[in-house]
Each structure stands twice: as C-alpha cells, then as structure tokens.
Amino acid sequence: MNPPKNLKPYKVYAIEKGTVIDHIPARKALKVIEILRANEAGDSIVTLGINMTSKKMGHKDVVKIENKELTDAELNKIALIAPDAKISKIKNFKVVEKMHVVVPDTFKNIGTCPNPLCVTRNQKVGATFYIIYKHPLKLKCHYCERVFAGDEVVL
C-alpha cells in the first residue's frame, strides 16, 4: 500500500531541541546510541531509524536524541562508528547548526584495544589509536601496533 501523499516517508518523530545524527552506516545506530549512553537519557526521547533508504549510502541509520548536545569527545567517538555522519543541532524544531564528523588523526583515551594481549588491557594506561586509512576507517594501536576497523575498537 502506498503511503498517503502528505506523509513524508521515513520522517521520524520531530524534536523540539536536541541532535540528529544522520548518515550512520546501516545497522550501526544501536552502537551510536550505546556510545552516547542515549539509552540512559532520562526522560528524553530517543528515536532511531535502521536500514533507511539513502541515495548516497544505499542504506543508512538515523538517530535523534532530544535535549542533547554533543561534546567534542562524543563527536570523536561517533567518528569511530560513523566517519561520514552528519550532525544537526535542533532548536525550536529547526536545524540551527550542521556539522560533519571530522575524523581526527589520533584517538586518545577513546575506546579499548580489541587485542586482549595489548598492554592497555593489562596496565593502567589509556588506549591511543592512529588513523591508517579514513575510508574504510582503519586504526593502529599505539602500543600493540595491531590494525583494527573503527567499529572493532570497543568503546
């Protein structure tokens, strides 16, 4: 059945104030919610769209979080999962600012090295990763020197 003409397809619940994270790789939205701890957001509404059709990406996920502004550290974390994400800041139901995730050259104290034999898993020292490739995102651990995909780096 075709949707009624006045209904914008895939339009998820509009928020008055908060953040929309668009162009998340398909089926990674739950990971984004997890790293932002958006599931612990108290009374705020969190909506997510999974496997939505995208001209650019084929399929994509979208996350909207009410009453939430992203910090720089959170933007860095999102870069690991969704290096091409577009972030929109919403006020009074309108987009007031659009940002692209910028993948930094180094991730410091973000995430955990997936290698259980890495010194960061055995001693009190935070993980540091260097970007090897941006597309697809590949990171090298500063200590054990192993290379991982962005979403492998446990957060």
Place this chain on the structure above:
Amino acid sequence: MVTGGFKGRSIISIADFSREDIEYVLAIAKRLEGMKKKSGLLRDRIMATLFFEPSTRTRLSFESAMESLGGKVIGFADPNVSSYKKGESLYDTVRMVEQYCDVIVMRHFVEGAPRLAAESTTKPVLNAGDGANQHPSQTLLDLYTIQKTQGKLKGVKVAFVGDLKYGRTVHSLTIALSHFSPTFFFVSPPSLRIPSYYLEDLRQKKIPYKECEDVMEVMRQVDILYMTRIQQERFPDPADYEKVKNVYILKKEMLANAKVNMKILHPLPRVNEISTDVDTTPYAYYFQQAGNGIPIRQALLALVLGALK
C-alpha cells in the same frame, strides 16, 4: 626517529625507523664488526635485562654484545622471581630499575609493554620482543644479514615460507624491506597467509608481491629464502597440520635450481622445517645470521648510550 639522534632514544618498533635510520644502524654495526679496540666503548655502563618471558638466545646475544663493549649486565630472566608476580605495575618496575642502570632491555609477553616502559623512564629501552608484535633487533640483524650476503639491500627478491600469519619476524621484515624496492613471495598454506593489512600496504607502496603455496614455484628467482616454523598448535584440527607439515620442509634436493647467491635464513629455533642436510650447502646461512645479532646489538647499545655517533 631522526638519524644521528639515537642517543637516549628507545628502540621499540621497526615501524619507527626511516630508511636512513636503518642504513645508519647497519653502517655502525659494520664499523663495530671491523673495529679492533672496542672493549672500552661502554665501560662502567650498566644494562638491565628485564625478561618477563624466557628467551635464552636473545638475552645471551644482548649480554654478549654489552660485555664485549666493556659494559656490565644486571637483570632477571625469569619473571617468577620479579615483583611483577607480586602485582607491581610495569611503570613502578621501570621507575625502580632505571635507578640501577643506564639502559633497559625488555622482553614481555604483553604487546606494547616495552613502549609503555619507554614512556615511563628517561633511560633508553630496547625492545627484545613483545608477544606477537615487534622484535626490532631481530629485524635489523635480518637486514644486516641480507646486506652482507647480497652486497645490497635494494631490489632483493625475498621469499617468506611457512607461518606468515603469526610470524612476527616476517611482518617486521616486510615493513622494513619495503624501504628498499624489494620483490616479495609469500609461500604459505591458505590458513597461514600473511594478514591482508600487510598486502594492502604493499599495494599502496607499489611493491610487487606474489602469494603461492609451493616453494618450488619461486625457488629459481629468489635471493633470500626466509624460512619460519609452522607450529602445530596454530591448527585447530591436527589433520590439517598433517596435510601441510611436509610441504614446508626444505630439503637439499629442492635447492638444485637455486641462484648461486641465494641464502637461506631462519630466525631460529628450527624444529624440522629445514632438513639438516641443507646445513652443509653453501645456501645455509641461519647460524651466521644469529651471529650477526652481536654487531647489531652492539650498535644499538653504543648508539642509544651515545658512545658512537
């Protein structure tokens, strides 16, 4: 690392070395090998060996190198006697040991431990192997051996044979040789192929390579045949091991068509992957290769302690 700036530096990973750095260390090693009066170079200097994992050959080689330059050696070879067992952090161990010595040589089963150690102290730390990660003095002695036997490093054709998936020496030597326009042949069973990340890196650097399963396919072409041990415990099914184990044993008759300059290297210990009848052929060079560890380790110690420039 900047060449000439080795004094006080830690030697943690071959990936930190530029082409010039490598050439510089090899030149110093050559100089030391030909030097007659070197027994006073590191007089009154103390090297601490912290071996959290046993390794007789690497430890003896470092100790021999230090003593031959007039230095002294302290340390432990068995982590069971160290305070690590009592729960002391690596940071605390290093901060304590640095009070007693001028240079620290560390082997650790935890990957990245020597880098963390180097960040914890102002004394230079030499990585003598950290798990499956790095063993830079081994890589440098491999390069020194190739240069010595081939008269050059540039443009050599190297075949790596055996366990290329877990073989630390193979990965490090691939990275290091990439500075010198090599051609690589990776000879392994399908389950022990070199990780795709290394191949991606070679493609980016436009370095020619070929993967195959039979060493005889490349025997006529190679300058260096780098053998590694295939460990049975890498195979979940013992039947899979039985299938491949004999294919990767090098025997004398297989060398009939080898180039005259070809040399066989092996990081040792060997189990059965090079038949003992190969030892007496002019191609066998693995024992001399181990011997090259001395001038390389002498060079590293002399450089980081500022005794040579």
